[in-house]
Amino acid sequence: MRIVVINHVTLDGVMQGPGRSDEDTRDGFPHGGWAAERGGDDDVTRAWGRRLAAGSGYLLGRRTYQDVLAHWNTQDSPFRDALNNAPKYVVSNTLAEPLPWPNSTLLSGDIPAAVAELRKTPGNDLHIMGSGALIRTLAPLGLIDEYLLCIHPLVLGVGRRLFADGFVPTTFDVADTISTATGVIIAGYRPHPRGPVRAERG
Template identity: 85%
Template sequence: MRIVVINHVTLDGVMQGPGRSDEDTRDGFAHGGWAAERAGDDAITRAWGRRLTASSGYLLGRRTYQDVLGHWNNTPDNPFRDALNNAPKYVVSNTLTEPLPWPNSTLLSGDIPAAVAELKRTPGNDLHIMGSGALIQSLSPLGLIDEYLLCIHPLVLGAGRRLFTNGFGPITFTLADATTTATGVIIAIYRPHPRPEPASEDNDLRLEY
């Protein structure tokens, strides 16, 4: 299986709290819901839909797992609840314990890179990472992420947690495809090229899941 990131980001790289005002207020972030005004953009819906309907499941960090599944499962008549519950979910955490609260969830802990590498050797379609900034920043230097589908919004926030932080690279990406939607969002598909060299065993993976 490949591992593919699907995320919304601003022009200045912020990925924090795109969906709603209370989604992620860490560090006093007050701009939550910045992507919601373009929620009706059909091109974005189609791009995400094509990927997620053929997905083999989700690879998520603890915070995203608890927030996304908690929000959708506690929202009455939510159309995404059954699809999310039925999909396989691999949850990276060194603090959670089994059994996990949502159906079809598997806990990955301990040697996370080895566990993720084993998942990649499993036959199937793509596994998708949504949100999960700490997880992305830990796996990318090890060459474990195959592709990024980023919805880049025409917006600068000037504050917030960013997808690519200091110390992330250097990693060179190849642009595989790009589309501009009617609302000015650029849907871009990037692939790391060439793959970064595997990190040493004592690499600090920042496992703050």
């Protein structure tokens, strides 16, 4: 199965707290809900819907897992049943089974090795939402197959970025792009097969 990152980001790469004001206030982040505040975007909804169709699953870090569980299971939304029914793999060395959300499996210990083994199994895509620390752990090891990014036309200047300082240099191939009426660019990127960029020695 493939591992696919699917996230909202700003022009300056911020991925923190796109959905609501209290989603992620770490480090005093004051701009929570920046994606939701732009209003609905049918193209974004369709793009996410196609990717998160029945049969796909999720690979989530602990913080994202607990936040999504706490939020969506209190909402009267079609997303609730879809999320409950989907297979979810949760990366954590602090949580213990049984996990509270249906269809959840804990991955602990050597996380990269566990994800590498999971990736070898046949099946539909596993999507990483949020989970910046998990992304930064897996990316240098070539364990992420694709990034589907909804790039919003705003700059926040502060916040946790998807590709933060220290992220392994990587060249990407463009899989597809869509420009929406609200200015969001939906872009699919695949890490180039040659792997991480290596700095040339002088």
